[in-house]
Amino acid sequence: xxxxxxxxxxRRKIWFTLSLILLxxxxxxxxxxxxxxxxxxxxxxxxxxxxxxPAGVDQVRGVLDQFGLGSSVVQPSENNNMxxxxxxxxxxxxxxxxGALEADLGKITVQRDENVGPVIGKELSYKAFLALGIxxxxxxxxxxxxxxxxxxxxxxxxxxxxxxxxxxxxSIFQIEVxxxxxxxxxxxxxxxxxxxxxxxxxxxxxxxxxxxxxxxLEAMANRSVLETMTRSINTxxxxxxxxxxxxxxxxxxxxxxxxxxxIGVVIGAYASIFNAAPLWVVFKNWEKAQRQKPKVRxx
Numbered sequence: 211x212x213x214x215x216x217x218x219x220x221r222r223k224i225w226f227t228l229s230l231i232l233l234x235x236x237x238x239x240x241x242x243x244x245x246x247x248x249x250x251x252x253x254x255x256x257x258x259x260x261x262x263x264p265a266g267v268d269q270v271r272g273v274l275d276q277f278g279l280g281s282s283v284v285q286p287s288e289n290n291n292m293x294x295x296x297x298x299x300x301x302x303x304x305x306x307x308x309g310a311l312e313a314d315l316g317k318i319t320v321q322r323d324e325n326v327g328p329v330i331g332k333e334l335s336y337k338a339f340l341a342l343g344i345x346x347x348x349x350x351x352x353x354x355x356x357x358x359x360x361x362x363x364x365x366x367x368x369x370x371x372x373x374x375x376x377x378x379x380x381s382i383f384q385i386e387v388x389x390x391x392x393x394x395x396x397x398x399x400x401x402x403x404x405x406x407x408x409x410x411x412x413x414x415x416x417x418x419x420x421x422x423x424x425x426x427l428e429a430m431a432n433r434s435v436l437e438t439m440t441r442s443i444n445t446x447x448x449x450x451x452x453x454x455x456x457x458x459x460x461x462x463x464x465x466x467x468x469x470x471x472x473i474g475v476v477i478g479a480y481a482s483i484f485n486a487a488p489l490w491v492v493f494k495n496w497e498k499a500q501r502q503k504p505k506v507r508x509x
Contacts, residue, residue, distance in 0.1 A: 219432040222488035229371055229485060232477075236378010245381050248388035249283070249326070251335060255299040257308065258322035261290045265315045270294065273310050277303075281386055291321070298325055338392040342373070342399070349403060357410055360497070364489035365406045368481040372402050376474045390467040398474030405445070405482040409438050413487065428491055435487050446479040 218225070249255075267284050270292055274282050282296035299307065304323060312318050346366050353362035373395060380387055412434040416422060422430050453475070456468040 216436065217432060218435050218484060219428045219488055219491055222484075222491070225484035225488060229375075229481075232375050233371065233378065236375055236381060239378055239381040243381060243384070245377070246384040246386045248281075248386045249295050249297060250389040251387070252297075253326050254295060254297045255304060256322065256324055256326050257294040257296075257304065257320065259292055259294075259308070259311070259318045259320045261292065261315050262317050263315070264290055265292065267292075269315060270311065273307070273314050276310060277307055279307075283388065295326075338395075341396065345396075345399060346370075353407070353410070357414055360490055360493040361410050364486050364493060365403060365410070367489055368406060368486040369399055369402055369478075371481050371485060372398060372474055372478045375477050376470065379473055380470070385466065385469070388466065390464075391470055394467050394470035394474065397471055398478055401449070401471075401475055402478030402482060405442055405479060406486045408441065409435055409482060409487055410490070412438050413490070427494055431487050431491050435483060439483060442479055442483055446475055449475050 267286055270284050271280065271282075274280055274284070274294070274296070279296045282294055285293040285295075287293065308318070308320060308323070346369070349369075350359070350362035350366055353365055376395065376398065379385075380391070413431055416430050416434045416437075425433070450472065453468045453472040456464055457472065460468060
């Protein structure tokens, strides 16, 4: 597939404006209503039981829906075991739920029935932010060593753009966030940085005197982005098809995870093409302008 000529770098103000339009509503939503945190972060009730006859997840969810607990996590395991993680329930509510499960699934044996506090959620949040921070620093160091610091800075800013938009969308629509969301964010980071490095690698390759052909910095960067655009589009389309199938047919347990990656992959592809390389050009132009400034001599 041949990509028609597009002046992506020359129209960078349009892409930066579009990114701001996507970023601002999410930031406002995060500031005023935050995220809809699941029990992985807020704590809740955990019920582990075993049925005498095999039971499906859909049957358990049917019972949970009767109590308004349709968003609960249901995990089947071997020997007819089921684990339910849901919002905090008092003893009466848990007894009613167990009674309804027994009425629908037949005799069950409760192995574990307790409330779980938010301590694990706080630890998970702390470690997630720590992982993101370490990843950002290491990526800047790696890209600086492989390319230059301005490449690393542009890449990390593009990644922050992806994360803020993804988290903002979940905040705006109040989609419940659980532990798998953190895994999805880290997956998106890995995908996006890979796409960005491919573009930066082509820019570095085309910076040589033989391949630059007397082009301006912007023209060379734009040609590099266009040369890798087919690869970027084909990759993101392949991922979209797979994730769309998981969202529609993968079941409730993987839906939030798949949705988060799908949104992140699309935004990440956009940022890699329309933000990362243009940001690098902005940094290079700023550096050039600083060098050309007349030096003021102090008498």
